[in-house]
Amino acid sequence: MGKGKLVIHQETLDQEKIDKLVKICPFNAIEDKGNGILDINSGCKMCKICVRKGPAGSITYVEEETIAIDKSKWRGVAVFIEHDGKKIHPVSFELIGKAKELAAVTKHPVIAILMTDNKKLFEEEILSYGVDDLYIYESPDLGHFNVEKYTACMENFIKKVQPSSILYGGTATGRSFAPRVAAKFRTGLTADCTILGMKENTDLIQNRPAFGGNVMASIVCPNNRPQMATVRYKIFKMPEKDTPHGKVHDMVIDFDLKSNMKLLEVKNKPDVIDISEAETIVAIGRPFKTEEDVKLAKELAHLLDAQLAVTRPLVESSGADAKTQIGLSGRTITPKLLINLGISGAVQFTAGMTGAEVVFSVNSDKNAPIFDVSHYGIVGDVFEILPKLIENIKTMKGVK
Amino acid sequence: MNIVTCIKQVPASSDVEIDPVTGNLIRDGNNTKMNPYDLYAIETALRIKALAGEEETTVSTISMGPNQAVAVLEESLWMGCDNGTLLSDRKFAGADVVATSYALSQGIVSLGKFDLIICGKQTTDGDTAQVGPEIAEHLGIPHVAYVDKIIEVKESSIIVSTSMDKTVEVWEVNFPCLITVDKGIFTPRLPSFKRSREIKKEQIVIKSFADMDDTNEANYGLKGSPTQVERMFPPTKNNEKVLWEGNDLADKIADKMQELKLI
Numbered sequence: 236m237g238k239g240k241l242v243i244h245q246e247t248l249d250q251e252k253i254d255k256l257v258k259i260c261p262f263n264a265i266e267d268k269g270n271g272i273l274d275i276n277s278g279c280k281m282c283k284i285c286v287r288k289g290p291a292g293s294i295t296y297v298e299e300e301t302i303a304i305d306k307s308k309w310r311g312v313a314v315f316i317e318h319d320g321k322k323i324h325p326v327s328f329e330l331i332g333k334a335k336e337l338a339a340v341t342k343h344p345v346i347a348i349l350m351t352d353n354k355k356l357f358e359e360e361i362l363s364y365g366v367d368d369l370y371i372y373e374s375p376d377l378g379h380f381n382v383e384k385y386t387a388c389m390e391n392f393i394k395k396v397q398p399s400s401i402l403y404g405g406t407a408t409g410r411s412f413a414p415r416v417a418a419k420f421r422t423g424l425t426a427d428c429t430i431l432g433m434k435e436n437t438d439l440i441q442n443r444p445a446f447g448g449n450v451m452a453s454i455v456c457p458n459n460r461p462q463m464a465t466v467r468y469k470i471f472k473m474p475e476k477d478t479p480h481g482k483v484h485d486m487v488i489d490f491d492l493k494s495n496m497k498l499l500e501v502k503n504k505p506d507v508i509d510i511s512e513a514e515t516i517v518a519i520g521r522p523f524k525t526e527e528d529v530k531l532a533k534e535l536a537h538l539l540d541a542q543l544a545v546t547r548p549l550v551e552s553s554g555a556d557a558k559t560q561i562g563l564s565g566r567t568i569t570p571k572l573l574i575n576l577g578i579s580g581a582v583q584f585t586a587g588m589t590g591a592e593v594v595f596s597v598n599s600d601k602n603a604p605i606f607d608v609s610h611y612g613i614v615g616d617v618f619e620i621l622p623k624l625i626e627n628i629k630t631m632k633g634v635k
Numbered sequence: 636m637n638i639v640t641c642i643k644q645v646p647a648s649s650d651v652e653i654d655p656v657t658g659n660l661i662r663d664g665n666n667t668k669m670n671p672y673d674l675y676a677i678e679t680a681l682r683i684k685a686l687a688g689e690e691e692t693t694v695s696t697i698s699m700g701p702n703q704a705v706a707v708l709e710e711s712l713w714m715g716c717d718n719g720t721l722l723s724d725r726k727f728a729g730a731d732v733v734a735t736s737y738a739l740s741q742g743i744v745s746l747g748k749f750d751l752i753i754c755g756k757q758t759t760d761g762d763t764a765q766v767g768p769e770i771a772e773h774l775g776i777p778h779v780a781y782v783d784k785i786i787e788v789k790e791s792s793i794i795v796s797t798s799m800d801k802t803v804e805v806w807e808v809n810f811p812c813l814i815t816v817d818k819g820i821f822t823p824r825l826p827s828f829k830r831s832r833e834i835k836k837e838q839i840v841i842k843s844f845a846d847m848d849d850t851n852e853a854n855y856g857l858k859g860s861p862t863q864v865e866r867m868f869p870p871t872k873n874n875e876k877v878l879w880e881g882n883d884l885a886d887k888i889a890d891k892m893q894e895l896k897l898i
Contacts, residue, residue: 623885
């Protein structure tokens with residue numbers, strides 16, 4: 236176990252090598268300081284391409300010894316139970332299902348942790364998914380999510396129970412809460428994992444799209460516990476219910492639930508268009524620039540009783556509604572039919588659509604990655620195909 | 636009032652690919668821009684400055700990255716911020732979220748007293764949305780994420796509205812605190828050419844490891860990073876695919892959809 240550093244061997248360098256090294260770094264982290272001096276700055280991501288591909292021996296990677304933690308003292312795969320005071324968010328159950336698979340590898344217990352002002356509302360339902368232990372912090376102060384109070388509870392839980400891993404839903408709440416816990420314990424938190432696995436040595440394998448989404452990164456947290464991850468809703472399957480057998484632990488709140496923030500008002504958002512529940516979706520990408528273009532796609536969506544969805548570039552550049560965005564930074568969808576129009580298929584997007592049953596994609600670029608994740612790929616100009624397709628469907632449905 | 640906004644230089648395009656032969660990242664590192672969400676953070680800071688009093692309020696920007704990242708600090712000054720600080724040191728290299736947020740929190744402390752820290756909700760290259768909340772925890776101050784409205788700036792607190800998944804919440808948070816802002820909170824102003832000519836060199840400072848309060852190297856860079864990227868790999872592909880080219884494509888789609896009983 237060790238962490239290393241890059242060592243620059245200045246004596247081996249000449250201007251040609253310096254230029255080569257500056258150029259080879261994909262992160263602009265190698266700097267020519269002049270007078271034959273080379274430096275590495277904070278842009279470095281330790282990809283070590285300079286060690287492997289640079290002039291031999293100019294930059295080397297030196298392992299440094301670190302003190303290994305005792306991982307056997309950290310047991311259990313824990314899931315943060317998220318609720319709105321009335322209902323548990325289904326992502327929590329999806330995570331319990333995944334936690335069971337992960338815990339089976341290391342024979343660890345599956346743990347649920349709940350903060351609430353009324354445990355009776357949730358206790359039975361959590362146990363029905365077959366967790367081994369349920370830890371509850373109950374107080375009138377914990378009715379609504381408050382990041383400071385919840386972090387205080389989680390701190391108490393981690394110190395007392397020492398779970399090996401903690402999973403959070405990648406919801407607005409989870410994504411605000413989990414980082415605070417990570418910073419408190421100076422431990423790793425991987426956002427928006429799409430695949431989780433467990434090593435026999437209890438290291439959690441956390442895969443997520445990286446660098447804007449055309450690459451998958453496999454991330455581990457080899458020498459810190461607890462190891463933590465957030466996972467978006469609908470990435471994992473909803474598990475079947477199980478025989479309740481879990482032990483309930485009512486935790487004593489003997490610590491301060493103070494807060495420097497006060498909730499003044501909560502309003503439900505007006506009827507949100509929820510593409511994550513839609514059965515049929517027509518998704519459009521960058522080529523849909525004008526209102527006329529979008530109108531065509533809407534017509535197709537209307538004919539198919541489909542929701543219209545978009546890619547991130549349309550949200551960022553054309554101001555499309557972010558709630559209709561498919562992808563890692565948008566919604567995860569699980570429709571029966573998905574029609575992608577003019578979408579190239581960055582992982583950022585495809586991560587949100589892998590649950591679609593049948594995928595048709597139209598794109599003019601034969602090599603577009605969207606075709607790798609589509610059942611039916613159509614290479615052609617979307618604006619030539621679309622009007623004809625609309626006519627065809629109208630004929631089939633007998634619509635004028 | 637002292638406001639600090641955290642900003643980052645990101646690649647202009649997110650088109651990074653893996654060389655299928657060598658497994659190396661292929662990335663165009665030369666085209667960069669300011670993380671788009673940070674423009675909203677800066678605009679929010681400048682609007683609050685206008686509310687709280689131009690004379691009594693300072694807006695500082697801070698960033699960590701290579702020396703080229705000075706460009707985004709300059710841009711922030713052209714937009715109207717008062718000063719910029721770049722954290723650049725080899726000891727900060729290889730930092731994950733914990734180490735990045737820690738270095739930034741130390742950099743913020745080195746600027747002196749602060750009341751409000753504003754971050755964009757996420758970056759377009761890291762995409763984690765974690766750095767803001769982690770900075771708040773390192774500093775022991777409250778935070779509100781996904782702020783979409785500034786409702787009132789009071790003497791010792793701020794009232795904001797935040798957009799959660801299914802609700803809109805209004806929070807009053809005491810200073811000092813941190814907020815992360817979403818797109819659309821305000822329309823970011825353009826950098827001013829006039830201001831760009833008035834900027835003085837001293838308005839941008841480069842700080843290194845030696846300028847930090849905490850000089851324990853184990854808390855920074857790769858050493859202070861609990862996570863490790865084990866490997867990078869191209870996404871999995873769907874092998875059972877049909878690719879149609881040529882003529883009558885619309886007919887083929889419609890026929891297949893009918894065959895699958897999707898129409």
